[in-house]
Each structure stands twice: as C-alpha cells, then as structure tokens.
Amino acid sequence: MRPAADSVEGGATLPQEVDLVVIGGGIVGCSAALWAAEQGHRVALLEKGRIAGEQSSRNWGWVRRMGRARAEYPLGIESLRIWEGLSARVRRDTGFRRTGIIYTAATDREMAWLDAVERDAEGFGLAVRRLTGAQVAAHFPEAALTAAGALLTEDDGRAEPAHATAALALAAREAGAAILTGCAARSLETHAGRISGVVTERGRIGCAAVILAGGAWSRLFAGNFGLDLPQLRIRSSVLRTGPVANGPRFAIGNGEFGLRPRLDGGYTIARRGRAAVQVTPDAFRLLRLFLPGLRRNSSEITLTLDRSAWNGFFIPRRWNADAITPFERCRVLDPEPQHRQMRKAMQSVRRAFPVFDNARIAESWGGIIDVTPDAVPIIDRVRDWPGLVVATGFSGHGFGIGPAAGQLAAELATGAPPLVDPAPFRLSRFPAGVPQSGSDTASATV
Template identity: 70%
Template sequence: MMRPYADKVESDPSVPAAVDIVVIGGGIVGCSAAFWAAEQGHRVALIEKGRIAGEQSSRNWGWVRRMGRAVAEYPLGIESLRIWDTLAQRTGHDTGFCRTGVVYTAQTDAEMAWIETVRRDAQTFGLAAQSLTPAQLSDRFEGASLTARAGLYTEDDGRAEPALAAPALARGARTKGATVLTGCAVRSIETKAGTVSAVITERGRIACNAVIVAGGAWSRLFLGNLGIDFPQLRVRGSAMRTAPIKGGPAHALGNGAFGIRPRLDGGYTIAQRGRSKVQITPDSFRLFGKYLGSLRENRGEISLTVDRSMWDGLVTPRHWQPDEISPFEKCRVLDPEPQEAALAKAMRAVQAAFPALKQATITERWGGIIDVTPDAVPVIDPVDEIPGLVIASGFSGHGFGIGPAAGQLAGELATGVPTLVDPTPFRLDRFGGAMLKAAE
C-alpha cells in the first residue's frame, strides 16, 4: 500500500514579523485564498502544520464539476470552473485541469429521481446538461457494459490533478510575494480590542489584520479553542489509482457503485460511491442534535464506524495555551488506512462495466478524512464576534472542484471587497450561535 503523492512545496526559511493576512491550512481552499490575496497585492502568510495538500486535497477524486451539487454551491461551482481555466497561466504551474466532461448514470428508481433533480438544478443555473438514453451511453462508452436506465452529461465539467493543484497555487502565491510555511502549526490567535491582531505559531508570532481558517478536518478543534462552536464531523473515505491503461472511459463517471476519472498519466482514480463511513468520535455525541436531521434524511447512504478516531478524540486536548504544544504538532497529517473491502468492491464493479480494466494494475490505495457540516454545505463566513477572523471549512467532500472560488470568496470577505458570489448561504449562524456559552 502506498500513500497519495503530492508535489512537494518547500517551506520558506524565516517567519515574517507581520503580514496583512494569515491563511491557516495548505489545502486547495487555503492555497486558493493565499494565491488570490497575494495576487491582489496583500502581504500573505500561508501556514500549514504538515505539508501542502497533505490531507484531503491530495486524496480526493479530482473531479471539477458544477453538476450534482447542493443548490447553494452552484454559483461557486460555476465561478470555480472559470477560475480553473486560468490557474496554470496565472500560477505558472500545471494543475492538470482539463474539460473532459462528467457523466452520471442511474439504474434504480432513487437514482433516476436524483438525476432528474440534478437535471432541473442544472437547467435553473443555465448549465448545458444533456440527458442520455441507454443507447447514447453505449455510443459514448464504446466497449463498456454499463447497466443504466439513463445518464446525464455535462460537457464543460472536467477534472484536475489533486497532486498538482494545491501545490501549484502555493507556489503561485509565493511568486506573488506570499510566505509559505510548512511543518509549522498555528497554535492560537491574538486579539486587540476584540479584533484579530496576530497569530501564534510554533515558530513565533506573526502580526496580522485578518486570519482565514481553512483547516479542513482540524477546523473544529482549532476554533473550539477560541470559543467558537463550529459543527463538523469526520467521514472516512478511500480511493485508489491504476497504472496507465487503455480502454477505460474518457469522462469522469459516477453511478451507484463507483466513481472513476481519467488521470493525466493515463491511469484512473477509482472509489466506491454510496455509503459514507462516519467516524464515531466524542464530537458525534456532542453534535448529535445538529446532525439528527441529516442522519434521518441520508440514513441509507451513511454507515457508522468505530476506529482509532474515538480514542484520538478522547485523548486529544480541546483547550491549550499559546505557549503550549498544540494537538496540531502532535499529529501533522491525518493518514487513515484505506477501506480495502470497499475498494475491492468498487474495482469489481468497474471491471464489470469496463472489461478492458480487468488487466489494470493498482499502484496506490489511500484513505482520507472528509470534514462534513450538518447540511453538507461549507461555512465561508466572517466570525462577527472576532472581527478579522474568517472561516472557510466544512466542504463535505465537495471542496476540490469549488476550491478556487471558495478561496477567493474567503479572501474577499477577509479584505472587505465585493464578493464574486453571494456569501449568505455559507454563513455559520445557520447552525445557531457561533460562540460557546462557556469553555468546556
């Protein structure tokens, strides 16, 4: 078993004394925010406790889609696709982005109903989504043995390479003047008269006017130490990739059993679609009331799993002082084991659908932790109680494709300029009050 590779970004050697904006988190959203802010001329420090794209930003499927999202995310998806087109030129580095189309297929009544909902949503937002009959699916996927009653195709959607994209943005931000620090945890935030004034890192203090928390699955823990109740649970996913092989699909494809997309190297990234493995942790009990509606609505798509995350949650401190070693220094990268049975099942389904892939060689398998909000829509929002603090987390497995626009939106909120989309659907207060009533 091998872990997913991400293009390595070296850390800058020194910590700046002062910047305008500190971005916490070196995933696709944090790197996008840092790149946009640096491009606008702001002094930026991008700070990552581990390595750039070390967690879910290098472990996702690599789809760049507008279709099939929560309605609130469509504007971000549309803007992100436009931004993806420009990133290689603007950063000076390849992201692997190309518009090769995305196809969903449906076999069961529930899948048929979902595809019809997606088709209507796409139409509402002016997207060219083409319905496909079984005969048209056969023509599009020549040599395949797809069992489907219908399909939906968006020609302009595409894919990018998780191993390249966030590193390209981080390097682009550095070229625009940003400082990039890896292997450096932010322990806490300082305020002056209630407003953000600095961050305290394990390597020293950095004065700043604004902080963007794009910490992925770590955001709840970091924000909780500041007294902010950010509802977030963790879902464990798995994926794998093949060596280069001919005869597979030219489009990213998702059905009830698997997701597959062509890779830049000629191989495929494959994962199981369907039931998500929600990790049972102490936060599962603390947040049960907020997630109850989602559990009821998605009970057929969710399974609960107990693994070492329960123990980790019990022994990880929830509060610490700025001069103490933080949990982020004790665990730099979340690196769960892949779910071998789920991957084997997905591979069998892929090979049944695409006989040419029966000869495929699996070169990597990996696990990843997805951070999920109660409504599976991210929070991209300033914290009213701490002016200068912006949250950009909770992307619920949808963050890679919309990362460029989400990062820009976070940067716009941090700098007070007009936003590229309406940020209202991403407000934190839709889950209730932001600040904890008392320290726990």
C-alpha cells in the same frame, strides 16, 4: 498510505507582521493566499504539515458544477471559470481538462435524482444533456454498463490533486506570500476586540485578518477559543490504477463507483455512496444537528469505530499559546484505506468496463473529509471575532470549488466585493455556530 503529490518547501523565516494569515495549506487556503497576494496584500500561509498533505491531494479530482447542492452552484460556476485559466495564471500544469462528466442511473431512485440534478443545472443555465440507456451504451461501446439513463455535462472536467494545490502555493509565494510548512498555528490574539495576531509554534505573526481553512482540523482549532463549529469527520478511501488502454474518456459516477481518467493514463476510482462517519466524542456532541441528514442518507452512510474514537477522548480541547498543540503531535491525518470498499469498487468497475480486468492497482489511500450538517461549506466572517473568516466544512466538494471558495474567503477577509453571494455559507444558519458558554473571550491571547 498517502498518495504521491508535488512537494513545496516552506520558508525558514517567520514574518513579523502581515495583513492576512491563512491557516491551512489545502486548496482553499492556497487559493485564498494566492488571490490576496496578487491584490498586493501581505500574506502568510501556515501549514502544520505539508501543502496538500490531507484531503486536497486525496480527493477524486473532479471539477464539476453539476450535481451540487443548490447553494454551491454559483461557487461551482465561478470555480470552473477560474480553473479554465488557472494553469496559465500559476505558470504550471494543474492537470485541468474539460473532458466531461456523466452521471448514470439504473434504479428509479437514481433516475429521480437525475431529474432533480437536471432541474437545478438548467435553473443555473448550465448546458446538460440527458442520455437514454441506448445513448449511454453508444458512448461506451465496449462497456457492460447498466444504465436506464444518464446526465452529461461536457463542460465539466477534472484536474490533478497531486499537482494543483502545490502549483497554487508556489504561485502564491512568487506573488509575495510567505509559505510556511511544518509550522502549526497555536492560537489567535486580539487587541481592542479585533484579531491582532497568530501565535505559531515558531513565534508570533502580527496581522489584521485570519482565514481559518484547516479542513478536518478547523473544529478543534476553533474550539480552543470558544467557537463551536458544527463539523464532523468522514473517512474516505480512494485507489488509482496503472495505465489502462482504451478506457472511458469521461469521469463517470453511478450508484456504485466514481471513476476519473488521470493524466498518467490510469484512473482514480472510489466507491460512491458509502461514507463512513467516524464515531468520536464530537459525533455525540453534534448528534442533534447531524441526525436529520443521517436519517435521510441512512442507506449511504455507515459508522466506523476506529482509533479516532479512542483518540478523541484524549486529544486536548483547550491549550495555552505556549503549549505544544494537537496539530504538532499529528502533522498529517493519514488513515488506513477501507480495503473492503476498495475491492468492491474495483469489482464494480470491472463488471461495467471489462477493459479494467487486467488493470493494476498502483496505490490506495484513505482521507478524512470535513462535513457540515447540510453538506454545504461555511465561508463567513465570525461576528464575535472581527477579522476572522472561517472557510471549512467542504463535505468532499472542496477540490472542485476550491479556487472560488478561497477567493471568496480572501475577499471577506480583506473587504473586497465578493464574487458570489456569501449568504448561503453563513455560520449562523446553524444554531451551534456561536461562542460556547463560559468561553474566555476577554483574554488577549486565546
């Protein structure tokens, strides 16, 4: 059920020593590897499966600043700047286009949300335009879109998940980074209290710094050496249509669906506000941290009891460096899409845009999103593991802010001045983000 994405053939040779190891071949990890390699650092990127095999190829493809948590606005602004020149930088088309994004509102609650988004956007100096219901209708003359108002950012845009991350990985390799696919990281090594290497399924790589950008897998990997990352998994579903003539040119979000034009003439569509939290043992372990958010968003969040709950009881949470790990037993998370949600999303789109009445559904897929209690990522040095930087928990926002987030993580790992203030992304904002009691942090190989 995975979407088609550009492939990247990994290298066959494991380097003996580098300056920086990046764990995770999603957009954040590939962005970090590219930036660090461009600065002259020796870099190895480890991906247990394939580049962009999980959420980096399964997301909506929006590149937005508007509508973010306030903490994310600086990253969103910097990322849009990077996206603007990214295709030229990597010498490949990432699919980025400044085509504008519109959020529409039909209820009082949605209008209040638009008010808050407008205040935040204007506070960061973004050019946003408020539209009345009549102006929304004028933007979409062939639509039957119900809207009391809307917010438009014409500078925001979109890119193609099927192409962008692979383009970054290939450019990182051309800049000197070793890109290793089908090569899971098993554990970290330390010497004299600092990161000194990474043990992989193919052998050891010596290094001075590590970035953990493992997405939905980050919590499991970190737990093996006693770091309790507050992160849960949310299941999402997306579909794409074949080409649709005379469809909307803007990416659109409302209370029912999200829609994005694609370079191939089709559209990426998903149902908004219907996140499915996977009921797993971790969901119970982290309930105290996540409960306030679950209560606030109870109308938009559902619980899903699927095979992940059963698997969660049997996945090892500790392993030795010479043992086969969960990352080797499951190379790519590829959940079944929620077909009922996809049907509802398509029905909503067809009601709003009759031009989709005969649109062909070309493909649908599921994905697993890594979510923090406040839906803001963790991008931080780990105090008790000098040399380790964590970049995870992007909560469904990672594709758009990925280029800046990866650069920030690489700056923290290499000691360069950060492009934005990293304080809002500190792990210490969560009480669970400390080593678990009884963890063996004295071991040289953990």
